[in-house]
Amino acid sequence: MVNIQTVMLKEIISGEIRQKTNIKRVSLDEIDLSDETFKISSDNISCHNTSSNNNLNSVNTSFSHDAILADNPLSSLASSINSIGLINLPVLIKINSNFHHKGQSSSCNKAQNRSTFQIICGFRRVQAMKSICMADTLAMVLEYDKSHAVLEHDESRIEPDDKYLRSINSNVWSKDKHIASNDSDNRVRRTDNHVDSMDVETYACCAILAITDNAFQRPLTVMEQARSVLLLKRFLCVEDIASASYAIFNSSMNQSVVNMLGDLAQMDESVHELIEQERIAMGPALKLKSFNTDEINAFVTLFSKIRTGLNKQKEIITHIIEIAAREDISICDVIKSDDIREIIGDDIDDNKNDNTNWQDAVQDYKAVDDTSKSADEKRKKSINENSKKGIDENRKGNLVRALLFQRRYPNLAKAKDNFAINLRNLKLKNDVRLDPPVDFEGRDYTFTFKVSSVEEMAKKVELLSEIGKNPLLAQILS
Amino acid sequence: MKIETLFMDSHIKPCEETDYIIEKTGLKPEYVKDSKVVYDYVNASDDPVSKGKQTLYITENHGAVIKQCPGTSHYTCCDYTILHTGTFCTMDCSYCILQAYFHPPVLQYFTGQEKIFSALDGLFAQNKTFRVGTGEFTDSLIWEKISNLPAKLVKKFAEQQSSKFRMPVQSGSMINPSVLELKTKTVNIDSLKDIDHNRKTVIAWSLNTPSIIKSEEKNTASLGARLKAAKKCEQWGYRLAFHFDPLVIYDGCESDYKEVIRSIFADASSGGFGILPESIVWISLGTFRFMPPLKQIIEKRFSHSKIAYGEFITGLDNKMRYFKPLRIALYQEIVSSIRQYAPDLLVYFCMEDREVWEKSLGFFPEKEGELGQMLDKSVLKRCC
Known part of the structure; x- marks a missing residue:
């Protein structure tokens, strides 16, 4: 069976779409910067920036370009365009001039109604040009003509039971409605003013151009990939995205990765950040x-205060979830506990009792016996000292991790503390090491030392013999 | 869970055995040429494990009927012999490893009782005690409701004395008899009532505390019902066994497990079932341990269960186990409690190491096969 989606995809990817683009000079005022439907890049230019940059349009053009560049986050790009010119042209699509802008004020509408081009590729370039008050630019303009053959579906190529394709248009729009409804819970930050006026082939073409334009210039970040997958999922199934990933993303993705990226794209914006x-x-x-x-939000606050590697992040999340389950408390209660707040420098919420401190928190969750007390005291002291200094985020991450481990595995943590104390008291010399069995499950403790001569070996044997007489060793091994 | 769908291999000829199952399930079988049809049917479900519990597949065992328990490395095994009569279970215990063991998990009944009996004849001919169980890959007595196999197995083991392969001795008892152990969490014992079992069948119950039964052993019989059924079996002359496996560690678990032990032995006037220690062939203890993939299944299928969040470490066999001092502490409490009621009863550990044995029971069956021999001796003592 011919997969019509694949046919369409091939036509777009094969470059035939280029035949439908023309290089034109376009007034920058006619370009709608507020529509970020096809924006893939993860730069920090949000709608706010866009608005403020748009305001630059009204700045007296007698200002020097250099003065404007000084405060512009796109200053290097703007400077380059200003002095060298535009090397890669933005790709735009001509849009219906009487489109309706969603969720925008009437004052905005007046300005926006002049716009007749939507950006597919080149958001930063257009913004940079606007920031230096350029009046117009050359651009590749996609003038999609539905009567033209390239993307037109030939019904004879569609198998009768290819219901998915037949419903593809309606799917796209129903998904748009879904996304629009999600706007209210802040899950989608991109605005998509013109999507309603597009048919699916045009949308697909624009989306793929937008992604490939970025992906073949540099590797996409995870969030860029996630946003891209979200765009593609409006008209392609996961299997097709995976099979076309090399052509679109410049790297191969399996279906599992595509699914994960799709899930990620639907998550809260704070997680994206x-x-x-x-x-x-x-x-x-x-x-x-x-x-x-x-x-x-609690997790986001925690991770915004610490830095750890991937495995430690997983461990921290797992421990928090499992501590909450074990202790019949909420995840928020675990994260907002006094001891964690003490470490991360606390502003998880406003209800902190200033009288609580690390010592109290430790006492709350752990019965401290004489042997482990000194380990706790040291940890506490270390934290207090570090909090005064302002401990770095890596160290905070390690402390949070250690604290969670202690709470998740109280007996194992205590055994490890006791072993560490006994080992210190055993006063092994630096070049002799004693390791316990992993998690104390096996029975074999390991002595490690290095020798470079027979004489040295004899000395080590003597040393080990002395250690063997130490009652502390018997205590450890028992 | 109720069986809702019945598949049967199309090449299996209808016989008394299959007719009995079809009649008891009350379902019309869908005949399949290939097991893939059944597996696809189960896998198509959002929850294949649940679907597998509701789908009975009458098929043949293409592998060995009798297998040795694979045990696990670094921990002492009891050298159990497995009689492979079926797979999976209609009950739904959160901790059940069968959820992760079969791909996909399907309730399979293996037809061909002649093949089973022939394999048993071969076993009986070896003049060696075998402890044979059907409860490794399934619950032994879930089948009692729909199959006559459990009752036939009891009779088969009872008759081993008269087997042409075995020489009776003077007293009428046998040298090295083999026993059948039917291990269950059900109370499906009715068809075992009037059988001349010759004390060659041990009916065993897996026991746990009422709170664990309620939270983790869905669709199983209550503790009271299990012990009541055990008492009945004792009255019918059967030998009994109890398996405290998995022991689950939670706040107050020690006193709860002690209460279970009291319920077994204390007489009716004290609220117990008064089971006699001499009726019990052995009691095994094993704390909860699991292959790591099971954790995700528990989290997905039993979202309210906390059982996977104990203080687990990775054991020497790469299974997750409770931190050893916690295991030892619980074992010590339970052993001590059992000893109060039954000082001479054989208590053993399933898959534990020397340190646990020595610190909890005071000895370790060090030699290869020594634990198995201890259990065999108990068979001779209680089942002859």
Whole structure:
């Protein structure tokens, strides 16, 4: 059976779409910067920036370009365009001039109604040009003519039972409605002013151009990939996205990865920001997808205060979930506990009791005996000292991790503390090491030492013999 | 769970055995040429494990009928012999490893009782005690409601003395008799009532505390019902066994397990079932342990269960186990409690190491096969 989606995809990817583009000079005022439907890049230019940059249009053009560049986040690009010119042209699509803008004020509408082009590729370039008050630019303009053959479906090529394709248009729009409804819970930040006026082939063509334009210039970040998958999922199934990934993303993805990226794209924007700041990786972030807003916010606050690697992120999340389950408390209660707040420098919520401190928190969850007390005291002292200094985020991450481990595995943590104390008291010399069995499950303790001569070997044997007489060793081995 | 769908291999000729199952399930079988049809049917479900419990597949066992328990590395095994009569279970215990063991998990009944009996004849001919169980890959007595196999097996083991392969001895008892152990969490014992079992069948119950039964052992019989059924079996002359496996560690578990032990032995006037220690062939203990993939299944299928969130470490066999001092502490409490009621009763650990044995029971069956021999001796003592 011919997969019509694949046929369409091939036509777009094969470059035939280029035949439908013309290079034109376009007034920058006619370009709608507020529509970020096809924006893939993870730069920090939000709608706010766009608005403020748009305001630059009204700035007196007698200002020097240099003065404007100084405050512009796109200054290097703008400077380059200003001095060298535009090397890669933006790709635009001509849009219906009487489109309706969703959720925008009437004052906005007046300005927006002049726009007749939507950006597919080149958001930063257009913004940069606007920021230096350029009046117009050359651009590749996609003038999609539905009567033209390239993307027109030939019904004879569709198998009768290819219901998916037949419903593809309606699917796209129903999904748009879904996304529009999600706007209210802040899950989609991109605005898509013109999607309603597009048919699916045009949309597909634009989406793929937008993604490939970025992906073949540099590797996409995780969030860029996620946003791209979300765009593609409006008209392609996961299997097709995976099979076309090499052509579209410049790298291969399997279906599982596509699904994960799709899930990630649907998550809260605060999680997206954490990912973009490289404070949390995709895998750990996806573990949060089933939680409610309060719980996600608590995790986001925690991870915005610490830095750890992927495995430690997973461990921290897992421990928090499992501590909550073990102790019959909420995840928020675990994260907002005094001891964690003490470490991360606390502003998880406003209800902190200033009288509580690390010592109290430790006493609350752990019965401290004489031997482990000194380990706790040391930890406490270390935290207090560090909080005064302002401990770095990596160290905070390690402390949070250690604290959670202690709470999740109280007996094992205590055994490890006791072993550490006994080992210190055993006063082994630096070049002799004693390791316990992993998690104390086996019975074999391991002595490690290095020798470089027979004489040294004899000395080590003597030393080990002395250690063997120490009652502390018997205590450890028992 | 109720069986809702019945598949049967189309090449299996209808016989008394299959007719009995079809009649008891009250379902019209869908005949399949290939097991893939059944597996696809189960896998198409959002919850294949639940679907597998509701789907009975009458098929043949293409592998070995009798297998040795694979045990696990680094921990001491009891050298059990498995009689492979079926797979999976209609009950739904959160911790059940069968959820992760079969791909996909399907309730399978293996036809061909002649093949089973022939394999048993071969076993009986070896002049060696075998402890044979059908409860490794399924619950032994879930089948009692729809199959006559459990009752036939009891009779088969009872008749081993007269087997042409075995020489009776003077007293009429046998040298090295084999026993059948039917291990269950059900109370499906009715068809075992009037059988001349010759004390060659041990009916065993897996026991747990009422709170664990309620939270983790869905669709199983209550503790009271299990012990009541055990008492009945004792009255019918059967030998009994109890398996405290998995022991689950939670706040207050020690006193709860002690209460279960009291219920077994204390007489009716004290609220117990008064089961006599001499009726019990052995009691095994094993704390909860699991292959790591089971955790995700528990989290997905039993979202309210906390059983996977104990203080587990990775054991030497790469299974998750409770931190050893916690295991030892619980074992010590339970052993001590059993000893109060039955000082001479054989208590053993399923898959534990020397340290646990020594610290909890005071000895370790060090030699290869020594634990198995201890259990065999108990068979000779209680079942002859």
